[in-house]
Amino acid sequence: MYSSEVSASEVSASEVSVSEVSVSEVSVSEVSVSEVSVSELPVSELPISEFSASFPTPATERIIIPGREFAPVREVFCSVQGEGPYVGARQAFVRFSGCNLKCKYCDTDFANPGTCDYEPAEGSASFEKVPNPLSARQLEALLQPFKNLHSVSLTGGEPLLHADFIGKLDLSAPLYLESNMTLPEQARKIKDRVVYVAGDFKLPEALGLKKRDAREDHIENTVGCFKILRTNETRDCFCKIVMSRDSDSASVLSAVDAIADYVSCVILQPETVMEGQAGGINTQSPVKTLIELQNMLLEKIDTRIIPQTHRMWGCL
Numbered sequence: 001m002y003s004s005e006v007s008a009s010e011v012s013a014s015e016v017s018v019s020e021v022s023v024s025e026v027s028v029s030e031v032s033v034s035e036v037s038v039s040e041l042p043v044s045e046l047p048i049s050e051f052s053a054s055f056p057t058p059a060t061e062r063i064i065i066p067g068r069e070f071a072p073v074r075e076v077f078c079s080v081q082g083e084g085p086y087v088g089a090r091q092a093f094v095r096f097s098g099c100n101l102k103c104k105y106c107d108t109d110f111a112n113p114g115t116c117d118y119e120p121a122e123g124s125a126s127f128e129k130v131p132n133p134l135s136a137r138q139l140e141a142l143l144q145p146f147k148n149l150h151s152v153s154l155t156g157g158e159p160l161l162h163a164d165f166i167g168k169l170d171l172s173a174p175l176y177l178e179s180n181m182t183l184p185e186q187a188r189k190i191k192d193r194v195v196y197v198a199g200d201f202k203l204p205e206a207l208g209l210k211k212r213d214a215r216e217d218h219i220e221n222t223v224g225c226f227k228i229l230r231t232n233e234t235r236d237c238f239c240k241i242v243m244s245r246d247s248d249s250a251s252v253l254s255a256v257d258a259i260a261d262y263v264s265c266v267i268l269q270p271e272t273v274m275e276g277q278a279g280g281i282n283t284q285s286p287v288k289t290l291i292e293l294q295n296m297l298l299e300k301i302d303t304r305i306i307p308q309t310h311r312m313w314g315c316l
């Protein structure tokens with residue numbers, strides 16, 4: 001079903017049984033998802049209208065409708081943080097399935113294959129398949145063997161799609177949210193639960209947003225998210241901007257202007273070139289551009305250039 005064929009307002013959602021819904025297929029703001037039967041997830045009461053208006057356009061990736069009690073989790077493992085100011089910190093990682101964006105440089109497999117890859121012994125590269133979706137209690141049990149953690153990284157995909165589920169987690173280690181920062185109403189649900197926020201500012205060009213309205217909506221949602229999850233006495237929120245050759249320095253300056261009051265620092269992260277990637281190193285932002293940009297941003301806020309370090313030594 002595509003939006004060009006039928007408007008969501010023309011159908012009764014109670015007549016529809018879905019396991020996945022693409023944002024490009026229906027206008028979710030017009031659908032009461034509490035009436036939709038979601039075969040993949042036992043509990044499907046999510047009032048998606050609470051955050052539907054926050055979906056930036058276009059969002060062409062298929063997303064999984066999350067439930068309150070269960071969530072599709074792609075991977076659970078223990079490693080070290082590879083990005084940003086907490087690089088090297090020991091973390092357990094929970095990679096949720098599903099994302100509401102489709103970034104040009106995305107290198108993450110966040111599809112839901114029906115099972116979660118679980119590495120019980122850190123660094124072993126030996127994975128067990130655990131059936132999805134997981135309950136909060138099941139996830140807590142999977143994380144239980146991991147000791148001496150700085151924090152538990154909630155990543156994806158987009159973890160804020162599963163904010164209700166995250167709100168039910170009871171973990172001893174602090175929560176470290178890695179988010180694309182485009183779902184402010186979802187962010188509001190867990191703002192008092194997360195201690196670290198690694199928030200992306202996705203540049204409109206990275207999402208292929210060309211229409212002015214779409215760009216403005218995207219920026220409004222992103223700034224709204226940073227405002228809700230801002231740095232305060234109990235939370236450190238910082239901003240990461242992935243820099244490719246397409247990244248426009250003026251866009252970065254304007255993005256940082258908009259969120260500088262809410263974050264402790266800004267990380268310029270050079271796009272990682274993957275083996276066999278089309279364009280190779282030519283897709284990267286030139287060193288000179290990054291260094292000059294950092295110099296300009298330092299006039300406003302602590303700004304660091306940090307590449308993805310986990311890619312350098314092959315850890316997860």
Ligand code: SF4
Binds near residue numbers: 100157158
């Ligand atoms: S937000 Fe993250 S997971 Fe989603 S498409 Fe962009 S890079 Fe990939």
